[in-house]
Amino acid sequence: MSFQTLTSEGPLRLVVVGAGGMGRAWMHTIEADPDTELVGIADLYPAATESAAADLGRDIATGTDLETGTDAVELAKRTGADAIVNATIPEAHHPVTIAALKAGLPVLGEKPVAATVAEGIALAAAAELTGHLFMVSQSRRYNRGLFQAKRQLESLGRIGIVAVDFFKAPRFGGFRDEMDSPLLLDMAIHQFDMARFLLDADPVAVVCEEYNPPWSWYAGNAAATAAFEMEGGARFTFNGSWCSPGFETSWNGAWRVSAEHGTTVWDGDGDPQADPESKAVAEDPGDGIAGSLREFTAALRTGREPMGRVHANLLSLAMVEAAIRSAAEGRRVSMDEILDGSYDTALAATTDADILTVLHSWPSVRDGLNRGSRSD
Ligand SMILES: NC(=O)c1ccc[n+]([C@@H]2O[C@H](COP(=O)([O-])OP(=O)(O)OC[C@H]3O[C@@H](n4cnc5c(N)ncnc54)[C@H](O)[C@@H]3O)[C@@H](O)[C@H]2O)c1
Known part of the structure; x- marks a missing residue:
């Protein structure tokens, strides 16, 4: 399944939502990458955006090229951003990412994809519905x-x-x-x-x-x-x-x-x-979130399938839920059990009619997820 690419020239213009510890790391990484530009910071708490901007050496009170707000989509529209980096808490990944995708904005999200596999399934459907890229930054892969x-x-x-x-x-x-x-x-x-x-x-x-x-x-x-x-x-x-x-x-x-x-x-x-010893040399994927930022930018520019697209990344969160259930119930737990149960939960919890239509169109949750890529 392909996604929309960007045709705009120049650095990728990004809004970071979530001005906590990880959001600040993203801001510094975006500023250090010549292919990206930080145009806005959003957080529920204005004090958090102000201190994050100050961390970057920008004083919002005196007016800078950096805008701030409490709503990521409104801020992205105001600044003409190309995409959003979602570094909010896991419970906010689902609402913030769905709002961005539906507003026409591709999203690079922090791990985990969402607070639950069920919410992650709804996010995969939202990405399919909108045709916009939702990639999860699983930063330790970039090593x-x-x-x-x-x-x-x-x-x-x-x-x-x-x-x-x-x-x-x-x-x-x-x-x-x-x-x-x-x-x-x-x-x-x-x-x-x-x-x-x-x-x-x-x-x-x-x-x-x-x-x-x-x-x-x-x-x-x-x-x-x-x-x-x-x-x-x-x-x-x-x-x-x-x-x-x-x-x-x-x-x-x-x-x-x-x-x-x-x-x-x-x-x-x-x-x-x-x-036995190997002389093979691998490509350099970049380091941590700088690597996933590069992957996201390249995907949006070229349409190349990135690592960590929501459909594929979801299985990593499913491993966590399966391990916790196995420990709690003292038995072997299959991924199909987690995926099928989460699909039912997503169907019951989703109120957005368009996303529901996509979910209902999947012959099975596996088929729906296979519309994205496999383990990469
Ligand atoms: N890749 C890694 O190694 C790594 C390391 C640490 C954290 N993380 C991930 O990064 C994410 C953020 O973690 P953190 O430690 O920075 O959390 P944090 O609590 O320090 O910061 C989260 C920020 O998001 C804001 N926020 C919450 N809901 C919001 C919403 N709806 N709209 C706007 N802002 C909202 C909060 O006000 C807060 O400022 C989590 O998903 C976490 O798992 C990843």
Whole structure:
């Protein structure tokens, strides 16, 4: 399924909505990229937009080329923006992105795609309805080491096991210390998504156990072990904890991929190593959100399918919901169960008649999602 490309000349004009920690990182990244221009900042709270603008060295009170507002679509119309970067909280991803798409604006959204898979399905339908691109920035995919590991694996035959250890001990304070399933909900989606990228395969089912070590400073379960069956039969295992001081892994995790003719290991920071050694060199995807910004800009200019288009990205959030359900109910959970249930929820919750029509036109949720791309 194609999407509308842009014909305007010059840098891509962007409004960032959500002036929190991540929104500010986006603003700096947009300003540093010669192919993009920050034209506006939106947030529910004017104090947040003002301090974000001040962070960039712009004083809104004295008048600058940077506009602000509380509504992203109104601001985008006022500034003639080409697209929106949605860096709001997950609960706001669905309403803010739907409003932008329906107003004719392509969207680059922060992960997760939405607060739930059901909302993500409605967003896929909204993208199909409007013909505008909605891409999710899954920033840890944009990593030279990860691309290099994938390249090395090309010469090692069939992949059987992808294993990642993730052991950190961050003292966040705030909502993460209080929420249920902080590791699975707030972190594991990165590794789940990276495994899909490495394997070029989507998940089939998962068995997961969640628990909280006795010394944990989190109220919810801060540790989890999950084993996914992936398409083609490979297994992906995630073994992680957010309360494990000492010999901490990188934020990407420590990876070991076992294939028919050898193994690749990667500490998540430096260069991966293959045994037998590989001389293959991968392209440089750019670093983190700067890489996904580049991907989004190129897609809008050329019509090239980007990584992270909503239809494809949704499976990474489905892995999280499946793992949490598996842990809660003590059984193996299939992706089809999550997708079918979420499709029914989306049908029941969607009030927009046009989006409902698109959802009803899908022969199945899988067919609807396959109208976008697969695991990339
Ligand atoms: N890629 C990564 O590594 C990474 C890291 C951190 C956060 N994130 C993601 O970035 C997003 C934002 O996280 P954060 O830590 O910056 O959150 P935050 O709470 O610091 O900031 C969110 C901002 O959005 C604003 N907002 C909420 N609803 C809005 C709406 N309807 N319209 C306009 N503004 C609204 C809030 O007022 C707040 O200023 C989340 O989806 C989070 O998961 C990604």
